[in-house]
Amino acid sequence: MIAGLDVGSRSVELVVVDAAGRVVLARRVPTTFHPLRQVAAVLDGAAPEAIVATGYGRDLVAGAGLDVPVTTLTEIKAHAAGARRLFPGARTVVDVGGQDTKAIRLGEGGRVLRFEMNDRCAAGTGKFLEHLAGVFQIPVEDFGAYALRGARAVPIGSMCTVFAETEAVSLMAGGAPPEDIALGLHAAIAARTAGMVRRVGLEPPVVFTGGVARNPCMVRLLARELGLDPLVPEDPDHCGALGAALEGLARANGAPDARGATAPGAGG
Amino acid sequence: MSDHKRMWEKLNLDIEAHDGLLEVLGKFYGDIYMSQDNRLKGMEYMDFVLSEVHGLRIKELQDAKAAGRKVVGTFCVFVPEELTLAAGAVQVGLCAGAEVGSARAEDLVPRGTCALIKSFIGFKLSRLCPYIESCDMIVGETTCDGKKKAYEAFAAHAPLYVMEVPQTKSAAARALWRAEIVRFKERLEELTGKAITVDALKAAMKTVNARRRVLQRLNALRAADPAPISGRDALLINQISFYDDPERFTAKIGELCDELEARVARGQGVAPAGTPRLLLSGCPMAVPNWKLPYVVESSGAVIVGEESCIGTRNTRDLVDETPETMDGLLDALAERYMKIDCACFTPNDERMDNVAALAASQKADGVIHYALMFCQPYAHEAMKLGHTLADKGVPMLALETDYSMEDVEQLKTRVEAFVEMVS
Ligand code: SF4
Ligand code: SF4
Numbered sequence: 001m002i003a004g005l006d007v008g009s010r011s012v013e014l015v016v017v018d019a020a021g022r023v024v025l026a027r028r029v030p031t032t033f034h035p036l037r038q039v040a041a042v043l044d045g046a047a048p049e050a051i052v053a054t055g056y057g058r059d060l061v062a063g064a065g066l067d068v069p070v071t072t073l074t075e076i077k078a079h080a081a082g083a084r085r086l087f088p089g090a091r092t093v094v095d096v097g098g099q100d101t102k103a104i105r106l107g108e109g110g111r112v113l114r115f116e117m118n119d120r121c122a123a124g125t126g127k128f129l130e131h132l133a134g135v136f137q138i139p140v141e142d143f144g145a146y147a148l149r150g151a152r153a154v155p156i157g158s159m160c161t162v163f164a165e166t167e168a169v170s171l172m173a174g175g176a177p178p179e180d181i182a183l184g185l186h187a188a189i190a191a192r193t194a195g196m197v198r199r200v201g202l203e204p205p206v207v208f209t210g211g212v213a214r215n216p217c218m219v220r221l222l223a224r225e226l227g228l229d230p231l232v233p234e235d236p237d238h239c240g241a242l243g244a245a246l247e248g249l250a251r252a253n254g255a256p257d258a259r260g261a262t263a264p265g266a267g268g
Numbered sequence: 269m270s271d272h273k274r275m276w277e278k279l280n281l282d283i284e285a286h287d288g289l290l291e292v293l294g295k296f297y298g299d300i301y302m303s304q305d306n307r308l309k310g311m312e313y314m315d316f317v318l319s320e321v322h323g324l325r326i327k328e329l330q331d332a333k334a335a336g337r338k339v340v341g342t343f344c345v346f347v348p349e350e351l352t353l354a355a356g357a358v359q360v361g362l363c364a365g366a367e368v369g370s371a372r373a374e375d376l377v378p379r380g381t382c383a384l385i386k387s388f389i390g391f392k393l394s395r396l397c398p399y400i401e402s403c404d405m406i407v408g409e410t411t412c413d414g415k416k417k418a419y420e421a422f423a424a425h426a427p428l429y430v431m432e433v434p435q436t437k438s439a440a441a442r443a444l445w446r447a448e449i450v451r452f453k454e455r456l457e458e459l460t461g462k463a464i465t466v467d468a469l470k471a472a473m474k475t476v477n478a479r480r481r482v483l484q485r486l487n488a489l490r491a492a493d494p495a496p497i498s499g500r501d502a503l504l505i506n507q508i509s510f511y512d513d514p515e516r517f518t519a520k521i522g523e524l525c526d527e528l529e530a531r532v533a534r535g536q537g538v539a540p541a542g543t544p545r546l547l548l549s550g551c552p553m554a555v556p557n558w559k560l561p562y563v564v565e566s567s568g569a570v571i572v573g574e575e576s577c578i579g580t581r582n583t584r585d586l587v588d589e590t591p592e593t594m595d596g597l598l599d600a601l602a603e604r605y606m607k608i609d610c611a612c613f614t615p616n617d618e619r620m621d622n623v624a625a626l627a628a629s630q631k632a633d634g635v636i637h638y639a640l641m642f643c644q645p646y647a648h649e650a651m652k653l654g655h656t657l658a659d660k661g662v663p664m665l666a667l668e669t670d671y672s673m674e675d676v677e678q679l680k681t682r683v684e685a686f687v688e689m690v691s
Contacts, residue, residue, distance in 0.1 A: 074681055100678075
């Protein structure tokens with residue numbers, strides 16, 4: 001049994017697959033300020049033979065001295081592999097997670113052809129939505145449904161979390177319906193995300209993964225921006241961990257380690 | 269060491285801050301360079317030169333000054349070093365690769381200015397660079413808008429001379445550049461009190477061409493798989509070429525190339541054969557800007573070339589040494605420098621071809637385009653280059669960053685994903 005572990009900025013996901021690649025376990029815990037403690041918690045009782053770590057904290061896990069062999073994989077390849085398993089025909093993957101957004105173009109056999117990621121700023125990510133939902137005093141899980149009640153999106157100019165908050169607050173003070181403002185915020189993120197997708201060369205079918213894919217308003221607006229309905233997995237948060245587990249299985253079956261085990265300077 | 273300290277005091281450096289800078293630099297160098305296994309013997313010279321970057325080399329400059337020679341500082345590969353040498357002066361490239369005093373730099377230039385410009389202004393305002401303080405003249409150039417305007421502000425703080433680099437390569441632009449070369453020659457003659465002769469200029473051309481040739485030889489050796497030298501070391505060599513004594517440097521790199529040749533013959537490398545090979549392309553990486561090369565080579569790839577001014581853009585073209593008249597020599601200089609494919613030119617299609625050709629000759633599996641944040645010319649060309657390379661089936665990753673360390677994790681993720689992609 002091989003585990004895929006996706007250590008993100010918001011949550012840690014675990015997916016364990018058996019030798020046939022069937023998912024036997026999927027779990028999720030928040031990352032908190034003690035990611036390694038959370039890793040231990042999420043692994044409790046799972047006992048895999050090997051772990052492939054992905055996400056922001058992949059190197060942290062690799063260096064944690066676990067008694068199971070750990071290799072790493074980037075989020076890009078992990079999400080590509082996960083989406084490919086869930087929707088074998090997938091050609092484009094959009095992942096909007098807690099702290100980053102990525103768009104990935106896949107070629108034949110699920111090869112990564114191109115990808116884009118947001119830079120060091122968290123604009124347009126789950127973190128942004130979470131912060132803004134707080135301004136509306138709504139749990140982030142309900143923010144999408146709330147925004148869908150908006151009749152007309154109020155244009156939002158700023159994608160900076162702090163400025164967007166200021167803008168939302170002054171729009172509210174100006175009497176705009178809060179649902180319309182919420183819709184406007186979602187529309188701004190959808191437009192930005194769609195731009196990233198177009199830059200990698202939009203090709204259907206498009207798979208939408210990551211925690212933000214649970215937000216119905218984002219799914220609807222992204223569909224409108226892209227002019228097609230994205231495929232959303234039942235469990236969009238687990239896509240990266242699933243991809244990592246599948247890669248681990250491929251590695252266990254002798255596929256070459258994509259990381260290239262030796263760095264320059266270490267060879268002969 | 270105390271001799272050095274006295275020298276730094278004489279140069280009016282901020283001694284305390286300077287000590288701090290050297291300490292950070294030393295540690296950074298240790299982490300990034302000394303940690304490499306199986307390094308070339310010839311790199312000992314580089315380690316030595318770098319450890320004495322603010323010591324012995326500055327002492328040499330001071331000695332040269334005491335003997336009546338002038339020191340000329342530059343920020344751009346457009347400044348013809350041949351003329352400086354022919355006038356008996358020493359030319360040093362000022363590095364501008366560290367995030368130093370950038371808060372102070374914002375007193376002189378706007379916040380949305382690239383890190384390179386902020387760095388040279390920061391170095392000057394915080395009195396941290398013994399090279400800047402040793403210069404009798406600093407040469408600026410009208411390349412990008414950021415630099416052009418920054419020099420206006422910088423002129424109040426340093427003995428600045430500005431060359432007008434044209435924006436196109438039309439006949440009129442070439443004539444302007446030819447005239448600028450003459451004007452620079454006259455300025456150098458005035459500064460040094462020495463007339464530049466045909467013989468001196470021809471000798472200087474030989475010296476500078478010899479340095480270009482040895483760096484060309486180094487690059488050609490990097491086409492081998494396994495790569496015989498790390499990209500970090502090759503970048504350092506290119507960086508040091510800007511301030512070391514040219515003749516000594518050429519001789520040392522010649523020896524290093526002999527060592528590399530033997531390695532290649534034995535099939536030895538710094539990483540196993542088949543390691544993904546990447547070409548870096550874009551803005552210059554000045555000392556001690558080693559961030560991206562380090563990230564790349566810690567991600568299971570090896571760098572096989574630098575398409576930048578601290579790289580092949582500076583060494584690709586030689587000057588024709590054969591003319592026998594001053595006019596002929598100046599024509600040859602003007603022509604050679606107008607071959608530089610800086611993104612400041614419009615159009616600049618030759619750069620697209622040059623990058624593609626370099627990727628092919630170095631057998632690169634992919635190209636990482638590197639632009640400093642707020643650098644318009646290179647950010648624009650990154651988009652264009654992406655299309656050119658895609659047509660040729662060469663994958664490219666475009667990165668924008670600066671000198672700070674806060675985005676290292678994000679860079680790592682992108683670079684690792686790119687390495688996975690090209691593997
Ligand atoms: S990139 Fe352009 S402006 Fe900068 S050093 Fe090179 S030639 Fe000069
Ligand atoms: S990096 Fe770009 S913006 Fe900065 S000096 Fe060079 S050309 Fe100008």
